Amino acid sequence: MTTWLLVGACLHASLLIFLPPRVAAAAPVVILLLKYIKFLFIRQGLLRNPAAQDVHYGRWSTHLPQPDGSYTNVPSDREMVIVVLGFRSSHPQGRFAPGCPEVGKVFADMWDDAQAHRDEYGYLGKTASMFPLETDCNNAMIYISYW
Incomplete structure (x- = not known):
């Protein structure tokens, strides 16, 4: 820049x-x-938002394949789960969009709750906040957590 x-x-x-x-x-x-x-x-919605291109709204999850490449009806036969939790604002105002600070607070409260109930939830830990730099909007946040 x-x-x-x-x-x-x-x-x-x-x-x-x-x-x-x-x-x-x-x-x-x-x-x-x-x-x-x-x-x-x-x-105002009069122009298409380029930051919202290819955005899948709502909740999504993935099913990882077995080591041989096949898929089973059971999500995993192991006892460890890795959750990638991310947030990206496609709003034209980026990080200053309405609701973005609230999302950060909800994430912080969620991690505090997971830490407080570590044994009950099986929470092992998480990475620090990661901010991907390859997006043109530069307003995304990702966590990797282990359960």
Whole structure:
């Protein structure tokens, strides 16, 4: 991101050399205004939200195959379960979307409860919060827990 900021600063400096200051200053203001208008259109549902592409809403689970690649009716014949729990906001406001802080609090309360009832639930532990960096929206959170 630093490189893009430097490239933008150089382009803006070159605009200041060739154009009057008011015209050169208008470029970033217009770009910011266009981004804000796009945000409003996405928020109102007038434009498709690119962050919500390929999102499966609701609860989902997976069935892992046996070592030979076959599937059985029993989810596992072992006594350890690995749960990958994640949250991704596809809202145009990202981490500042309504409800995101509440999700973080619910996750924290859930892990505190699992820790408090470790023997009853069979909870073994979890990873720290992981934030994937390859998403363009950068507003996802993942935990891996062991039961």
